[in-house]
Amino acid sequence: MEYRELVEGIKIPVLGLGTWQIGGGMIADSSRDEEEVAALRTGIELGMTHIDTAENYAAGHCEELVGEAIKPYKREDLFITTKVWPNHLRRDDLLASMKGSLSRLDLEYVDLYLIHWPNPSVPLRETMGALEECAEEGHTRFIGLSNFSAPLMEEAKSYLLEHRLVADQVEYNLIDQHPKGELLPYCQKNDVMLIAYTPLARGSLARLRNNIELDEVAEKYGKTPGQVALNWLIFQDKVVAIPKASKIEHLKENVGAVGWKLRKEDFEKLTKAFR
Numbered sequence: 001m002e003y004r005e006l007v008e009g010i011k012i013p014v015l016g017l018g019t020w021q022i023g024g025g026m027i028a029d030s031s032r033d034e035e036e037v038a039a040l041r042t043g044i045e046l047g048m049t050h051i052d053t054a055e056n057y058a059a060g061h062c063e064e065l066v067g068e069a070i071k072p073y074k075r076e077d078l079f080i081t082t083k084v085w086p087n088h089l090r091r092d093d094l095l096a097s098m099k100g101s102l103s104r105l106d107l108e109y110v111d112l113y114l115i116h117w118p119n120p121s122v123p124l125r126e127t128m129g130a131l132e133e134c135a136e137e138g139h140t141r142f143i144g145l146s147n148f149s150a151p152l153m154e155e156a157k158s159y160l161l162e163h164r165l166v167a168d169q170v171e172y173n174l175i176d177q178h179p180k181g182e183l184l185p186y187c188q189k190n191d192v193m194l195i196a197y198t199p200l201a202r203g204s205l206a207r208l209r210n211n212i213e214l215d216e217v218a219e220k221y222g223k224t225p226g227q228v229a230l231n232w233l234i235f236q237d238k239v240v241a242i243p244k245a246s247k248i249e250h251l252k253e254n255v256g257a258v259g260w261k262l263r264k265e266d267f268e269k270l271t272k273a274f275r
């Protein structure tokens with residue numbers, strides 16, 4: 001695995017584990033619990049020790065499965081991110097959400113707590129204060145955002161007193177390159193990690209014959225299209241990715257996106273091919 005510095009002295013793997021659809025979708029589904037826990041453990045053993053979950057995934061059951069999956073591992077070897085849903089952004093609601101997540105994860109603290117989506121009907125100053133309280137109380141080591149634009153991140157930052165925003169988690173992949181315009185340059189300048197979600201465009205980038213240039217580059221490096229699509233993301237400064245995979249062969253394939261690097265001209269070729 002390769003790592004990228006989140007803040008001074010703290011590194012996270014360039015590839016983590018997404019968990020949306022683990023344990024169900026909008027509602028809990030326990031029918032595949034054993035398989036999902038085994039898949040998460042395989043991912044951890046392959047080095048994808050940053051696990052991304054959220055209070056609303058599978059109505060909380062996803063956090064329960066993550067909590068179960070991580071039990072055999074040393075807490076300090078893992079980096080656990082969870083997120084508060086936008087209807088819980090008032091101070092008291094956010095603090096209750098934080099406690100609910102910790103209880104389902106069976107953890108004393110998470111590493112990163114994110115606002116899942118902005119909610120214009122709740123004052124951002126109040127939410128940022130509540131996030132800082134979570135950090136003050138030791139419920140989370142770091143705080144950040146998800147689905148925030150650069151201007152909204154700048155506003156969020158202006159309300160912080162003691163802590164800083166370390167990450168913004170947004171959709172970013174070859175097909176959806178919108179962060180390349182304003183957000184990624186902002187993150188790079190302000191030392192904020194861009195955590196790329198849906199990095200495989202829900203698996204479509206991992207399929208052959210989706211795009212001629214992607215297939216060509218994959219063949220040139222002896223890699224799969226999915227590995228190239230992930231390598232295209234982590235080629236970029238201040239970017240890490242969190243592909244989700246429940247199939248063991250997918251997990252193994254994805255980790256093969258690490259340990260080599262696209263040449264600059266191939267990175268540019270792919271950027272253009274999908275733009």
Ligand SMILES: NC(=O)c1ccc[n+]([C@@H]2O[C@H](COP(=O)([O-])OP(=O)(O)OC[C@H]3O[C@@H](n4cnc5c(N)ncnc54)[C@H](OP(=O)(O)O)[C@@H]3O)[C@@H](O)[C@H]2O)c1
Pocket residue numbers: 017018019020021052053116146147169170196197198199200201202203204206207226242243244245246247248249250251253254
């Ligand atoms: N902050 C937000 O608002 C937000 C929004 C969306 C997602 N996220 C986070 O980002 C994570 C990743 O995004 P995502 O789940 O939307 O999409 P994704 O990671 O781009 O794609 C996941 C899909 O791709 C398949 N897949 C994975 N590796 C593959 C491979 N090597 N070959 C073929 N198919 C492969 C998976 O199948 P199997 O599972 O069957 O292996 C799954 O169906 C989420 O799980 C979640 O943690 C956050």
